[in-house]
Amino acid sequence: MAITQAASGKAAVQKTSSLPLLSLTVGAFAIGMTEFVIMGILPNVAEDLNVSISAAGQLITMYALGVAVGAPILTMLTHRIPQKRLLAFLMGLFILGNSISVIAPNYAVLMGARMLTALTHGTFFGVGAVIASSLVAPDKRAGAVSMMMAGLTIANIIGVPLGTFIGQHMGWRASFATIALMGIATLIGILIFIPKLKQEKPVGIMQQLAALANPRLQLFLVIAVLGNAGLFAIFTYIAPLLVQVTGFAEHSVTWILVLFGCGVTLGNMIGGKLADWKLMPTILGLYLIICVILALFTFTVHNPITAVVTIFLWGAASFAVFPGMQVRIMSLAKSAPALASTTSHSAGNLGNATGAFIGGLVITHLSLTALPWVGSILVGLALLLGIFCLLIDRRHAG
Incomplete structure (x- = not known):
């Protein structure tokens, strides 16, 4: 389109x-x-x-x-x-x-x-x-x-x-x-x-589907699923994590989530500017930062002050990556950017559901405290796929 x-x-x-x-x-x-x-x-x-x-x-x-x-x-x-x-x-x-x-x-x-x-x-x-x-x-x-x-x-x-x-x-x-x-x-x-x-001449449905079949685009959709799965494996259970592990009272969770939301908004705006500057380095750099933050959260979750600081930084980094991912996915489907962009949201929602499911399994078979490092592993997989995509891009450019 x-x-x-x-x-x-x-x-x-x-x-x-x-x-x-x-x-x-x-x-x-x-x-x-x-x-x-x-x-x-x-x-x-x-x-x-x-x-x-x-x-x-x-x-x-x-x-x-x-x-x-x-x-x-x-x-x-x-x-x-x-x-x-x-x-x-x-x-x-x-x-x-x-x-x-x-x-x-x-x-x-x-x-x-x-x-x-x-x-x-x-x-x-x-x-x-x-x-x-x-x-x-x-x-x-x-x-x-x-x-x-x-x-x-x-x-x-x-x-x-x-x-x-x-x-x-x-x-x-x-x-x-x-x-x-x-x-x-x-x-x-x-x-x-x-x-x-x-508008130029509308692209037919089969052509749009063909654009979505681009293997590089499919890889980025998988990256979106893994990235969101890492986010929601923890975020879905953030309340019991903060109450049972960190030791916050239930009424304090609301204000911590507001702080998380402030980090999300700030990260979203900064991430857009960074992606306009250097798209792929921004995406990969942010996924690396998220991996590190979640790995640290395994330890910082036990202290109220460090837990809150980590949650703010986690929210900022997690949502800073979204604008760049959206632009990259649209650019990989030039003949159907609207469908590609829509599909990225579908992939994100699939990641949300997958993360919540994985988080539930982790709580059942491991513990609440295992959620941060499991989330870090999921985002790490997204990072590895992103690096693989970058190598493919360089090979095409060469």
């Missing part, structure tokens, strides 16, 4: 404006909030709909599966729709899904609404990343993508606590109503500020 910028003066003015990127950032914030806020209001949902906590937890699982499986399919089916119109369509589905959640009379309807909303997640970020990178000069692409992704990271710091507070004081349906209103604001921003981008 190759894109060239419109040559009109109006498009040129819009291109230099931060308002188009801001519209994408607000959309990313809303999507991040709808994905994660359910964790904070899960007991409220379970009680109101008369289901168990474990059943309500499937609302999270099915959302992740909707992103992992549905997003690439939706991207392929909508590949002929112009990018701006497609973003507006996706945000319309997002608003519809959250509006249905507000009035859902039972668990089944709420599950359906969550899966409908999940379909928009990966495709929005996939198409949004392509648009964001096309709005700036080639050497600023990763920075533009990181600005859009900042909405997702900020959602964890501000959006999820806000949505949880609203849900606990006004009812869980009010949380989804708030998200729907953010979706409406995003839709207005897309319609007003996102420029119309001139």
Whole structure:
């Protein structure tokens, strides 16, 4: 889905404006909030709909599966729709899904609404990343993508606590109503500020699939899975780790996660700038740093001060790698960058689920304290594959 910028003066003015990127950032914030806020209001949902906590937890699982499986399919089916119109369509589905959640009379309807909303997640970020990178000069692409992704990271710091507070004081349906209103604001921003981008002839589905079959692209998708698996093998169980091993009180975990989110946001912005400077060295360097941090976390987790410092640095490094990975994956599928970008989000969600599963096995068969070094090994595997990809790139360049 190759894109060239419109040559009109109006498009040129819009291109230099931060308002188009801001519209994408607000959309990313809303999507991040709808994905994660359910964790904070899960007991409220379970009680109101008369289901168990474990059943309500499937609302999270099915959302992740909707992103992992549905997003690439939706991207392929909508590949002929112009990018701006497609973003507006996706945000319309997002608003519809959250509006249905507000009035859902039972668990089944709420599950359906969550899966409908999940379909928009990966495709929005996939198409949004392509648009964001096309709005700036080639050497600023990763920075533009990181600005859009900042909405997702900020959602964890501000959006999820806000949505949880609203849900606990006004009812869980009010949380989804708030998200729907953010979706409406995003839709207005897309319609007003996102420029119309001139498309070349749409690439057929078979050609898009052929682009995804690129072995180098497949390797980077595996790297994304391993990197996220290393992150979520630990992050999924961060609360019991901090309470049972480090010795924090339960109420302190929330503020530590806010600090983690601050590291995530800072790392995301710095990572985008570093990737614009040196793409592959940044990706590999960050994976190496994450490996070291997680290996050290095996020891620092036993002290409250060192544990908190390590968690902040871990969050910063883990999310600093994402903008560069996104740009690299898009560049490896030039004929289908939106599908490649969407598929990278699917790979990331697969990594999230895989990491949580591996973490559970580690706790069952080893111990909570084994999580950091197991995470370090998973990220180390991603690093080794990244080095292998770099050697392949140099051989092609030679």
